[in-house]
Amino acid sequence: MENKNGKMTIDKLARITADQFSRVDERFDWMDKRFDQMDHKLQTILDVVLEIPSKKAFERLEGKVQTMDLRLASVERKVK
Numbered sequence: 001m002e003n004k005n006g007k008m009t010i011d012k013l014a015r016i017t018a019d020q021f022s023r024v025d026e027r028f029d030w031m032d033k034r035f036d037q038m039d040h041k042l043q044t045i046l047d048v049v050l051e052i053p054s055k056k057a058f059e060r061l062e063g064k065v066q067t068m069d070l071r072l073a074s075v076e077r078k079v080k
Contacts, residue, residue, distance in 0.1 A: 053061070
């Protein structure tokens, strides 16, 4: 689509520009899909991490178990 002087026409330039914008749109679509996948994976990891009890929570639970063990031992001694 060049004219007789070998110069690019406005139509050719418009077509090239439209093609480039189309490619950019395709790349953004691809990036959106990748970010959605990453977001899903990160959410899954976060869900797993939030299910893991913290060290303090574990220590409190361990303290409660020890207290219950002492009480149970005390009750067993009284029953015997």
